[in-house]
Amino acid sequence: MSYEFLVNDIRLMTYNLQLITYNMRILFYILQKEFIQIFRNKGMLPIIFVLPMVQMLILVFAATFEIKQVDMMIVDLDHSPASRQLTNQIMGNKLFRMNAFPTSATEAEQMIQASKSDLALVIPRDFDKKITLHQNPDVQILVDAINGNAAQLGSAYLSNIIRDFHKSILMQQKVAGAPEASVVEIESSFWYNPTLNYRHYMAPGILVVLITVIGMFLGSMNLVREKELGTIEQINVTPIKKWQFIAGKLMPFLLIGLFELIFGLTLAKIVFNIPFVGSFPLLFGISAVYLVLVLSAGLYFSTISDTQQQVTFVVYFLMMVFLLMSGLFTPVESMPTWAQNIDRFNPLFYFVRIMRGIVLKGAGISEIFNDFLALLAYAVGMFSLAIWRYRKTS
Amino acid sequence: MREAVITVKNMVKKFGDFMANDNLNFEVYKGEIFGFLGANGAGKTTAIRILCGLSTPTSGEMKVAGFDIYRETEKIKRNIGYMSQKFSLYEDLTINENIRFYGGIYGIKPEERKRRSKLMLDRLELTPYADRKIGDLPLGWKQKLAFSIAILHEPDIVFLDEPTGGVDPVTRRQFWNLIYEAVERGITVFVTTHYMDEAEYCDRVSIMDEGKIVVLDTPDALKKQFNAANMDEVFVKIARTSPPTPLPNGEGRK
Numbered sequence: 001m002s003y004e005f006l007v008n009d010i011r012l013m014t015y016n017l018q019l020i021t022y023n024m025r026i027l028f029y030i031l032q033k034e035f036i037q038i039f040r041n042k043g044m045l046p047i048i049f050v051l052p053m054v055q056m057l058i059l060v061f062a063a064t065f066e067i068k069q070v071d072m073m074i075v076d077l078d079h080s081p082a083s084r085q086l087t088n089q090i091m092g093n094k095l096f097r098m099n100a101f102p103t104s105a106t107e108a109e110q111m112i113q114a115s116k117s118d119l120a121l122v123i124p125r126d127f128d129k130k131i132t133l134h135q136n137p138d139v140q141i142l143v144d145a146i147n148g149n150a151a152q153l154g155s156a157y158l159s160n161i162i163r164d165f166h167k168s169i170l171m172q173q174k175v176a177g178a179p180e181a182s183v184v185e186i187e188s189s190f191w192y193n194p195t196l197n198y199r200h201y202m203a204p205g206i207l208v209v210l211i212t213v214i215g216m217f218l219g220s221m222n223l224v225r226e227k228e229l230g231t232i233e234q235i236n237v238t239p240i241k242k243w244q245f246i247a248g249k250l251m252p253f254l255l256i257g258l259f260e261l262i263f264g265l266t267l268a269k270i271v272f273n274i275p276f277v278g279s280f281p282l283l284f285g286i287s288a289v290y291l292v293l294v295l296s297a298g299l300y301f302s303t304i305s306d307t308q309q310q311v312t313f314v315v316y317f318l319m320m321v322f323l324l325m326s327g328l329f330t331p332v333e334s335m336p337t338w339a340q341n342i343d344r345f346n347p348l349f350y351f352v353r354i355m356r357g358i359v360l361k362g363a364g365i366s367e368i369f370n371d372f373l374a375l376l377a378y379a380v381g382m383f384s385l386a387i388w389r390y391r392k393t394s
Numbered sequence: 395m396r397e398a399v400i401t402v403k404n405m406v407k408k409f410g411d412f413m414a415n416d417n418l419n420f421e422v423y424k425g426e427i428f429g430f431l432g433a434n435g436a437g438k439t440t441a442i443r444i445l446c447g448l449s450t451p452t453s454g455e456m457k458v459a460g461f462d463i464y465r466e467t468e469k470i471k472r473n474i475g476y477m478s479q480k481f482s483l484y485e486d487l488t489i490n491e492n493i494r495f496y497g498g499i500y501g502i503k504p505e506e507r508k509r510r511s512k513l514m515l516d517r518l519e520l521t522p523y524a525d526r527k528i529g530d531l532p533l534g535w536k537q538k539l540a541f542s543i544a545i546l547h548e549p550d551i552v553f554l555d556e557p558t559g560g561v562d563p564v565t566r567r568q569f570w571n572l573i574y575e576a577v578e579r580g581i582t583v584f585v586t587t588h589y590m591d592e593a594e595y596c597d598r599v600s601i602m603d604e605g606k607i608v609v610l611d612t613p614d615a616l617k618k619q620f621n622a623a624n625m626d627e628v629f630v631k632i633a634r635t636s637p638p639t640p641l642p643n644g645e646g647r648k
Contacts, residue, residue: 022501029498033487040486230480237446237476239468240499393450393467 010317026240030248038222038252047218052260055210060203070154073100073117076213080128086139086165090121095157104209106138112144119143119154131169187262200275204359205328210264211257212323215291216315220255220298224311225303236392246387248294257291258284278358282365286372287357290351295381297347299384322348350375396423399551399582401443405454407440414440415451416605422551423583427577433633436602438586442555443481445584446476449533456644459550472500475544475552475581482488483540485529489520492528493543500547509544514542517575522576534565538572545576552576554585558592570595590626599625601632608632 003151017316038044074090078081101109108120122140127202130137141158145151226232235245261284268274298315305311325332325339326348343349350371357363357371363373400422407415414437422428445458447467456463459473483492485499490511497507514547515521516534516536528536537557545552554573558566569591573583585596593599593613600610609632610618622628 026499026501032498033484033491033495036491037484037486206647229482229485230478231482232486233448233478233480234476234482234496235499237471237474238496238499239472239501355603393447 001242023241023244027244027247030240034222034248034252035377038256048256048260049213049263051213052210052264052267054262055206056203057271059196059206059209059267060199060272061223065303068095069097070095070119070150070157071099072096072115072121072158073102073108073111074098075102075120075122077104078123078126078127082128082131082169083123086123086162089165090158090161090234091155092102093161095154103138105142108142112142112349115144115146117144118147118150121158128290134173157344185239199272199361201356203272204272204355205352207261207264208326208348208355209323211260211287211291212294212319212348214257214260214293215253216298216319217312218256218298219249219295220302220305220311220315221308222253223249223299223302224305224308227306228308240392242390242392243387246296246299246383246390248300250292250383253295254288254291257295261287274359276359277360278360279364283355283358286351286354286368286375289372289376289379290347293347293375293382298383300382300389303389303391312388322346325349326352328352344374347375347378350378396421396426399424399459400428401455401457401583402441402445403455403458405441405444406452407437407449408443413605415444418454418607420600420607420610421428422582424550424582425577425580425581426597427573427585427595429593429599430584430602431590431593431599432586432602434588437605438602439555441602442553442584444571444585446474446553447471448476473550475547475549477537477544477552477554477557479556481536481540483528483536483543488516488525488527489531490524490538492539493546496543497546502547510546514546518542522582534561535566537561538565538569541569541572541576545581548579549581551582551584554583555584556588557604558587558589566592590624590629593625593629595623601629603632 023313072090076085076087076188090096096119100108100111102111102120105120105122108117108122111117112120120142122142124138126139129140139162141155142156143151223232226235262322265276269276298311301314301318302311305314313364325335325343325346326349327343330347335343341383352362354368354371354375361367398421400420402418403419405415406413407417417467418441428440430442440449444451444463445456447458447463447470451463458470461467461469461473465472484495489497493511494507496607497511502510512521520535520539521536523531524635528539531539541552541554541557544554558569561569566589573585573595577583581632585592587593596613598610598612599616600607601616602608609619609628611619615622616622616628620628620631622631
């Protein structure tokens with residue numbers, strides 16, 4: 001009796017095994033065909049190699065909020081030893097480039113109005129006199145706040161220099177033996193990116209953009225192309241399974257995406273000497289999940305589009321929204337709360353955080369576990385949605 | 395009573411208000427060449443797409459190769475071949491690669507596929523061109539190939555939707571020879587065409603007009619019935635009795 005059960009079990013198992021190998025073999029033929037077509041496409045190799053190079057070599061440098069130089073003016077109405085000392089101290093700072101010495105505050109204002117300079121310091125006529133008389137001298141800072149970042153940084157630096165200047169004056173004037181005024185000194189040490197190198201911050205983000213573009217566009221356009229050519233009809237009359245078809249469209253670009261990641265990381269290492277402190281396998285595993293997610297999203301939209309134009313438009317629009325909200329260029333924390341809530345649906349938000357965490361902080365699976373879980377759930381959902389939405393029968 | 399491989403009862407397909415297929419009823423017998431004729435937009439492609447499982451009918455009962463069209467669509471697909479009017483081999487793949495792909499996804503074992511592929515290419519005299527891309531071949535060759543690949547998995551039925559559109563008479567003759575050979579191997583052929591000389595090659599012919607089947611019989615019987623010398627005259631007489639009306643927004647295609 002139990003022997004019969006065993007025989008049946010074995011029979012069922014062999015049958016299942018045969019079914020699995022049969023299905024896998026069919027998937028193999030689909031993949032073989034996709035790979036031949038992808039690499040036979042003359043536009044493909046340039047996309048695979050030029051895209052990451054352009055992104056890594058140009059975008060990482062260009063996409064920066066880092067302020068390297070502020071054009072400034074000094075309106076010295078005092079022409080005194082003290083005002084010259086302050087001027088010298090400011091000019092000694094690499095951030096500031098003196099580009100004019102107007103003779104009045106009005107003239108300085110006009111220059112700022114004309115965008116010829118970002119910042120002006122007005123030293124009043126009685127500057128030296130007030131210092132000598134132990135009164136508090138005033139100076140005025142005029143800032144062009146169109147570029148808020150530069151304005152803030154410039155005026156902050158300038159204020160610091162003026163404070164230092166003031167401190168040194170006080171020291172000179174200090175009466176011997178008088179108790180020293182206690183001052184709280186703040187020394188910041190920057191973790192994970194100690195030199196505050198903006199490129200180290202941007203490069204992992206740009207890598208995210210790279211594999212997102214690859215994932216969302218290439219897969220979706222490939223599927224819609226079969227619709228345009230009509231070859232998908234021929235596929236749809238075969239007994240091919242829906243998951244086989246979608247997986248066949250997804251897997252080649254998954255591999256290409258992972259290759260792009262290696263290529264991009266290598267460039268980042270060679271060109272920017274990015275301190276890659278995290279785990280490679282972890283980064284790869286998570287990137288694979290992320291790629292499945294974006295590829296499935298692209299494929300989903302291609303199942304509901306008829307032409308490459310349609311799908312490109314939809315995917316492009318979505319990518320813009322996702323990218324700008326991802327925290328890649330602007331911190332998510334500065335967004336209004338409702339926008340931050342919407343961002344929970346943004347796969348890029350999670351992936352940018354994970355990527356920076358792994359590459360720059362060396363985050364392990366425990367630190368990024370929640371983000372990873374969100375990504376995984378999203379990927380599984382999107383992949384299922386793409387398969388479900390693909391119709392062999394219209 | 396011959397064995398029916400396709401049974402269609404009350405097939406209706408509507409696109410909005412437009413009746414593409416208005417209550418079709420017919421049977422196709424095993425091993426015959428069934429001609430499906432009609433003017434452009436008469437509803438032929440719509441019907442063929444439904445029978446292939448590419449489109450769902452609005453209502454009606456249909457069986458193809460013994461399987462129900464609603465519930466057993468995937469089983470039907472295993473047992474049919476289809477060649478659409480839109481050319482459907484991969485132009486950027488070679489002849490061999492197309493054969494390998496289509497053979498592969500029908501689950502034909504590699505040795506068997508190679509055997510069939512060799513027979514087919516020898517028959518088509520395309521062996522020397524096996525590694526040429528399909529896109530580089532003349533249309534006539536492509537169509538013969540598309541047909542041969544559509545029956546590579548030896549289906550019970552093959553559906554041909556205007557297979558000879560745009561090719562010269564000689565190639566059409568060669569194409570029909572391939573069809574006859576397929577019938578000899580036991581494949582039932584369901585074919586739509588515009589060429590009335592091709593209608594003469596069919597065992598039975600149905601002529602559709604405005605979504606309805608107007609007549610269905612052997613070419614000889616139809617010629618007798620309409621007192622016509624050939625199928626061309628039959629077609630014109632039928633078309634004259636019911637003048638074609640323009641379609642709304644070309645919805646019939648699709």
